[in-house]
Amino acid sequence: MNGFIEIKNARIHNLKGVDVKIPKNKLTVITGVSGSGKSSLAFDTLYEEGKRRYLMFSGTQFIVDSTPSFDSMTGLSPTVAVEQRIIRQSNPRSTVGTRTKISNMLAMLFAAYGVRDDKYNDGIPLTMEMFQKNSPKGMCVKCLGTGFIKELDEEKLFEDLSQKIEDVCLGLGKRGITKRMLDSFCKYHNISPTDKLSTLTDEQLNFLKYGDNGKSSFMGFVPWIMHTTNGAFSTSSRLEYLLTNAGYMGKASCPKCGGAGLGEQAAHTAIGGKTISELENMYIKDLYEFLATVPITSPLLSEILVKLNCMVDVGLHHLALSRPVPTLSGGEIQRLFLASYIIAEMDSIIFVFDEPTIGLHEVEKAKLIEILKNLVGRGNTVIAVEHDEKFIRSADYIIDLGPNAGVLGGELIFQGGFEEFLYCKNSNTSPYLRGEETLEMEKRIRTIDMLNVLKIENAALHNLKNVTAEIPLGLMVGVAGVSGSGKSSLISDTLVPKLKEMLNTKCITDDEDEEFTYESNNVIISGTEHIKKCFVIDQKPIGRSRTSCPATYTGMFDRIRALFAKESGLSAGLFTVNSEGGCKVCKGDGEIHYHVGFGNFINLECEACGGTGFIPEVLEVMLDGKNIKDILSMTVDEAAEFFKGKDKSIDKILATLSRVGMNYITLGQKTPTISGGESQRIKLAKELSKGQNAKDAIYILDEPTTGLSFHDSQKLLKLLRELVDKGNTVILTEHDPYVLSNCDYIIEMGVGGGNDGGNIIAAGTPKELKQNSNSIIGRYLK
Known part of the structure; x- marks a missing residue:
C-alpha cells in the first residue's frame, strides 16, 4: 500500500501545476506567506476531491460533471475539513451544547434522574422534550424558548x-x-x-x-x-x-423563565440541586467537576463526562453549553468541531485544519499539538495550514508554498522534514525559523502618561470580577491572557458597547449582528473626552450576502462600475450581479447549489452564464481590454497596476489593501471564502483608505495577525505603529508573543480561564512583564 497521498499538476486559483506527496498517518504542515496557495491546495484541491469521491459512492445518486483542477490524486481516504470560517456557523439558536449534542444528553439525564419539586409534580412522567427549549413541550410559553x-x-x-x-x-x-x-x-x-x-x-x-x-x-x-x-x-x-x-x-x-427559555417542569426539576439551565450556564470545566460528583451510575453520564473532558483538553474549558455558536471566535469554532471528531474515535480519516492554534495562548498550544498527534496515533492523517512556529517545529512533514502571494506564489518551494526545511534557500518562512531573520522589534520607548487614560471601572460581565482597567492613550496596548481569561469580555463585550453608547456616530463599527449584545449598566468609562473617533475592527464577516466581495465592501466597486458606465454609455446598474446585470438563472451567484443529502451541497458552475454571474451583454463591454468579470478576477496587486492613474480613490483603496497584507485576494472573492483575520484586515484598509489622517482616534482590533505569516505580520505591525506615531491609540486583543513584544503597554488577564480568570494579573511595559513573576505571557515575550 502506498504510504502517500499524491497530487499531480494541481492548478486551481494561483497554483502553478503543483506536484506534491503527503505522507499518510503523519502530521503535515502546509506553510508559506499569506496568499501563496496553501488553502487552495489543502481545502480547494484535497478536501473538495475527498468530499466529491465520498458523495459519489455514498448512495446520493449524484454524479458530478465538473472540470478537475488537477491531473491525478491517489491514496485518498474519507476527508474531513475543520475550518474557522464563522459565516457558516450563523444559526442564532445553535449553542455549544446543541452543536456537541451534550444538551440533548443532559435532557435525557434529567428525564431519567431529575428530582421534581413536589409543588410542580403533576404526575405526568418527565420526558427529554420537557428540557429542550426548541421543543413545544419544553419551551417557555411567554418567550417561545428564546429567553x-x-x-x-x-x-x-x-x-x-x-x-x-x-x-x-x-x-x-x-x-x-x-x-x-x-x-x-x-x-x-x-x-x-x-x-x-x-x-x-x-x-x-x-x-x-x-x-x-x-x-x-x-x-x-x-x-x-x-x-x-x-x-x-x-x-x-x-x-x-x-x-x-x-x-x-x-x-x-423573559420575566417568566428568567431568560432560560424553558417551561415550568424544567425550571423545577434538579439534579444535585441544580436545574438544567444552571448546568448549561456553568463553565465546562466547572460543569465537568460538578457532574463527576453526582451520585448517578449511568453510561449516559459517563459519556457526558468524556465529552466535557475532551472539550477541556482542546482549550474550551472557558465556554458554557448555553453559549451561542455565532459568538465564538474562528479558533473556538474549529476546536469545537475538533472535540466532536476526537469523541467519535474515528481512524483512517484525513483531517484538514485551518490554523488550529488561532486564539490559543502559548501555554495552550502544546496541549493542542499533543491532541492532534493523538489523532495521528489512532491511524489518521492530519494536515494543517499553519504559521505558528511551535506547530511547524512539531510537524512530521512540511510543505512550503510560495515564494510570494497571488500570481507570484503558487509554486512548491519545499516538501520534507523540519531539519531540511531550516536550510531551504527559496523559502520566506525558513529564515525566521533558523533565526536569521526575526520580526523587527519596536526600538523606540514611548512615554506612558497614566494621567491620559481610558478608564474602565466595575467591569463584571461573564467572569470579570469587578475589574478596573486603565488603558494609556497614544500607545499600542496589548490585552493578553489564556483562553477564557476575560480579554473579550473586557474589550469586545464591555468597552466597545459602552463606547458605542457614549460616542454614538463617532464610534465606527459593523453592526451586522446585534443579537448578542450584553448589558453592562454598572460599568463606568471615563477618559472619552480624549477620543475624537473610535474604530472597532473585528473578525466578523464582511458583507451580508453571498455576492458580497472586497470590491463591494470597500466601496471600490461603485467607482469601477462608474468607469464602465462612462465607457459604454450604459447604466452603472448593469455592471452588478445584484441588479439588472445579474444572471437570471443563478441570481448572480455564478453557481447552482444542489443539496445531495446529509447536509452536504455540491456547487456547480451555472451553465447560463458560464459561472460569471453576469448576463452576456455586460461582458461585451471592455475597459482597456478587460470586462467587468476580468477585473473582479484580478488580485489587488494586478488591479493596482491596471487602474493606475484611472481613479485616485480606487488607487488609494488598492494601495491600502496591499499595505495590510491583502495584496493576494481577488477583488471579487466571495465573502464565505474570506477568513476572520482577512475580514478584519479588509475592514482596517477600508477605514485607512478614507484618508482622514485621524489623530486622537482609537483603533480596537481582535488578533489582527490571524492568518499572517512572519513575513506578513511584519508589514501589518509597521502600519499599526504608523497609526500610533500619528497620535492614535491601538488596542489589540492578542496571543502572539511577537506582537505583544511590540506593544508599548500590556494588560494581562488571568490567571486561568472561566472562574479561574476575570482579574488583571499584570500590567505594564513588555520589559516590566518579563520581570513580573505574576505574568504568564512575560516568559514568552521577546
Missing part, C-alpha cells in the same frame, strides 16, 4: 405630541388593514388621522394607545404592535425592524 421578550418604550413612542396620529409607528398606520382600523377609530371618536397627538384629550390618547374596549375596530397601537410583532423577539418583520432602529423597541430577559 427574551420584546419591550416597547411606550413613553418614547408617544412623547412627540407634534406628530400626527397616522404617523405613530413610523407611518405604518397609513396603509392596508391598519388604515381601515385607524379610520374606524377616528370616525367613532370624531377626529382625523392627520390630527396631532397634542389635540387629543387624555381619554382619547389613552384609547389610541390601548384601545377603546371594542367601540371601534382598532385595538390600540400598543396591543397592535405587540400582536403584529408576535411576542417572541425577532427582527424579521418590517414593523419590528423600524421600531428597533428608531429605538422604540428592545429586548429584555
Whole structure:
C-alpha cells in the first residue's frame, strides 16, 4: 500500500501545476506567506476531491460533471475539513451544547434522574422534550424558548405630541388593514388621522394607545404592535425592524423563565440541586467537576463526562453549553468541531485544519499539538495550514508554498522534514525559523502618561470580577491572557458597547449582528473626552450576502462600475450581479447549489452564464481590454497596476489593501471564502483608505495577525505603529508573543480561564512583564 497521498499538476486559483506527496498517518504542515496557495491546495484541491469521491459512492445518486483542477490524486481516504470560517456557523439558536449534542444528553439525564419539586409534580412522567427549549413541550410559553421578550418604550413612542396620529409607528398606520382600523377609530371618536397627538384629550390618547374596549375596530397601537410583532423577539418583520432602529423597541430577559427559555417542569426539576439551565450556564470545566460528583451510575453520564473532558483538553474549558455558536471566535469554532471528531474515535480519516492554534495562548498550544498527534496515533492523517512556529517545529512533514502571494506564489518551494526545511534557500518562512531573520522589534520607548487614560471601572460581565482597567492613550496596548481569561469580555463585550453608547456616530463599527449584545449598566468609562473617533475592527464577516466581495465592501466597486458606465454609455446598474446585470438563472451567484443529502451541497458552475454571474451583454463591454468579470478576477496587486492613474480613490483603496497584507485576494472573492483575520484586515484598509489622517482616534482590533505569516505580520505591525506615531491609540486583543513584544503597554488577564480568570494579573511595559513573576505571557515575550 502506498504510504502517500499524491497530487499531480494541481492548478486551481494561483497554483502553478503543483506536484506534491503527503505522507499518510503523519502530521503535515502546509506553510508559506499569506496568499501563496496553501488553502487552495489543502481545502480547494484535497478536501473538495475527498468530499466529491465520498458523495459519489455514498448512495446520493449524484454524479458530478465538473472540470478537475488537477491531473491525478491517489491514496485518498474519507476527508474531513475543520475550518474557522464563522459565516457558516450563523444559526442564532445553535449553542455549544446543541452543536456537541451534550444538551440533548443532559435532557435525557434529567428525564431519567431529575428530582421534581413536589409543588410542580403533576404526575405526568418527565420526558427529554420537557428540557429542550426548541421543543413545544419544553419551551417557555411567554418567550417561545428564546429567553427574551420584546419591550416597547411606550413613553418614547408617544412623547412627540407634534406628530400626527397616522404617523405613530413610523407611518405604518397609513396603509392596508391598519388604515381601515385607524379610520374606524377616528370616525367613532370624531377626529382625523392627520390630527396631532397634542389635540387629543387624555381619554382619547389613552384609547389610541390601548384601545377603546371594542367601540371601534382598532385595538390600540400598543396591543397592535405587540400582536403584529408576535411576542417572541425577532427582527424579521418590517414593523419590528423600524421600531428597533428608531429605538422604540428592545429586548429584555423573559420575566417568566428568567431568560432560560424553558417551561415550568424544567425550571423545577434538579439534579444535585441544580436545574438544567444552571448546568448549561456553568463553565465546562466547572460543569465537568460538578457532574463527576453526582451520585448517578449511568453510561449516559459517563459519556457526558468524556465529552466535557475532551472539550477541556482542546482549550474550551472557558465556554458554557448555553453559549451561542455565532459568538465564538474562528479558533473556538474549529476546536469545537475538533472535540466532536476526537469523541467519535474515528481512524483512517484525513483531517484538514485551518490554523488550529488561532486564539490559543502559548501555554495552550502544546496541549493542542499533543491532541492532534493523538489523532495521528489512532491511524489518521492530519494536515494543517499553519504559521505558528511551535506547530511547524512539531510537524512530521512540511510543505512550503510560495515564494510570494497571488500570481507570484503558487509554486512548491519545499516538501520534507523540519531539519531540511531550516536550510531551504527559496523559502520566506525558513529564515525566521533558523533565526536569521526575526520580526523587527519596536526600538523606540514611548512615554506612558497614566494621567491620559481610558478608564474602565466595575467591569463584571461573564467572569470579570469587578475589574478596573486603565488603558494609556497614544500607545499600542496589548490585552493578553489564556483562553477564557476575560480579554473579550473586557474589550469586545464591555468597552466597545459602552463606547458605542457614549460616542454614538463617532464610534465606527459593523453592526451586522446585534443579537448578542450584553448589558453592562454598572460599568463606568471615563477618559472619552480624549477620543475624537473610535474604530472597532473585528473578525466578523464582511458583507451580508453571498455576492458580497472586497470590491463591494470597500466601496471600490461603485467607482469601477462608474468607469464602465462612462465607457459604454450604459447604466452603472448593469455592471452588478445584484441588479439588472445579474444572471437570471443563478441570481448572480455564478453557481447552482444542489443539496445531495446529509447536509452536504455540491456547487456547480451555472451553465447560463458560464459561472460569471453576469448576463452576456455586460461582458461585451471592455475597459482597456478587460470586462467587468476580468477585473473582479484580478488580485489587488494586478488591479493596482491596471487602474493606475484611472481613479485616485480606487488607487488609494488598492494601495491600502496591499499595505495590510491583502495584496493576494481577488477583488471579487466571495465573502464565505474570506477568513476572520482577512475580514478584519479588509475592514482596517477600508477605514485607512478614507484618508482622514485621524489623530486622537482609537483603533480596537481582535488578533489582527490571524492568518499572517512572519513575513506578513511584519508589514501589518509597521502600519499599526504608523497609526500610533500619528497620535492614535491601538488596542489589540492578542496571543502572539511577537506582537505583544511590540506593544508599548500590556494588560494581562488571568490567571486561568472561566472562574479561574476575570482579574488583571499584570500590567505594564513588555520589559516590566518579563520581570513580573505574576505574568504568564512575560516568559514568552521577546
